[in-house]
Amino acid sequence: MKLKINHNSHTPLHIQAEELLRKLIAEEEYQNGKMLPNEVDLSKQLAISRSTLRMALNKLVYEGLLIRKKGVGTKVAEMAVSSKSMNWLSFSQEMAARGIVIKDYEMHLTWVFPDEKIANFFEIGTDKKILKLERLRGKPEWPFVYFISYFHPRVGLTGEEDFRRPLYEIFEKDHSVIATLSKEEISATAADTFIASKLGVDNGSPILFRKRYVFDQGERPIEYNLGYYRADSFVYAVESRR
Template identity: 70%
Template sequence: MDFKINHKSPVPLHVQAELLLRRLIESPEYQEGKLLPNEVDLAKRLAISRATLRQAINKLVFEGLLIRKKGVGTKVASIQSISSKSKNWLSFSQEMETRGIPIKNFELHISWVIPDQKVANFFEIKGNQKVLQLVRLRGRPEGPFVYFRSYFHPRVGLTGDEDFTRPLYEILEKEHQVIAYISKEEISALLADEFIAQKLETDIGSPILCRKRFVYDVAERPIEYNLGYYKADSFVYTVESRRE
């Protein structure tokens, strides 16, 4: 494995170190219990401060992926000890796959649009700069239950010619080297207007779950602004919290 960090990259050093460690701990030797390299030696090898390296290690310890023992060292946690504090998240396709729900695309539209002010402000771009808009109506084979509208920062490099029947974040990572790293969400309830009711094949005024997702790359730069409108009787959003 190449132990290198790009000191000229806009990606923060601690984020690069964290990504390197995530790849490192996937290797069989560390999965089998071998201690990670000494912090002092690894920091020197990466040409970063020990504090920067420790920031990356602390995040993985917090997620339950690493165990650090004073006087012993740091190693990969066993599967049984992985913490529920891990903040993994999935794309819609991955979510449905894990639940065993077959998904059908009823509509898929791609266009370049001038975003409204909320989207422009999120992307920190001028209001007259066009962005790629991806609209999808999705659901079970027997009928749709979610209407998505996504906007992408021009920096991402999407052209509109991609095969959007594939998982979105797979396209971003494999074709454009953009890793969707952070997702922040807002959930709210509303009543279906005429447009949403028609798309979701429900009555005007029916309860709808509105899910906003704000997605960032490893440098914590915005890459996607996503709006999802779900039929309330077809989708349950579950949050599990655990008191430590």
């Protein structure tokens, strides 16, 4: 594949390089594990500096699309769904933004009495029923995440909503509730019998466990979410900026 930068374009050089690299790594030979050309050759071919090229490469490394090893080179990463802690979205919005097609395998809606931990988070009594949403989701080939969400009665969800729509879009457009703040806890754990059966893994297999606490503009709690992810199909990326 011939790579060429348009030096007369108003689009910054590193953005053009990033777009070209995305096309390059989509080629079958690179998807099958072939190493990318080294930085010196690539920068010469594109007629840009190595620092400009490195900006583009770093972006793709951060996104989990490329793996770079010192003294070895750069190659395409094996495909795994990833999520970033910065710029959080609902799962549907997050995956759509990454161009990943998601399938709903199961969806269950029930009204339940919250346990003490959830009731304390929502600052309500354990005698007040709340809506619980459970979903098994994943790629068209296999499921990789099981979600359990609890919603504060203040949101106004009835259970009649179309939950195939992005969750926070439902909040905002149907109930005028804007999800503004997310606090998360991430840990590794072993799949119990129930989660193992849902994700298609062996009982006791390692999985990624994520708790998400979501608040509205007034920093009032609106969602308590638990996510169980297959460790072999999901990467959680964290970006820190000083």
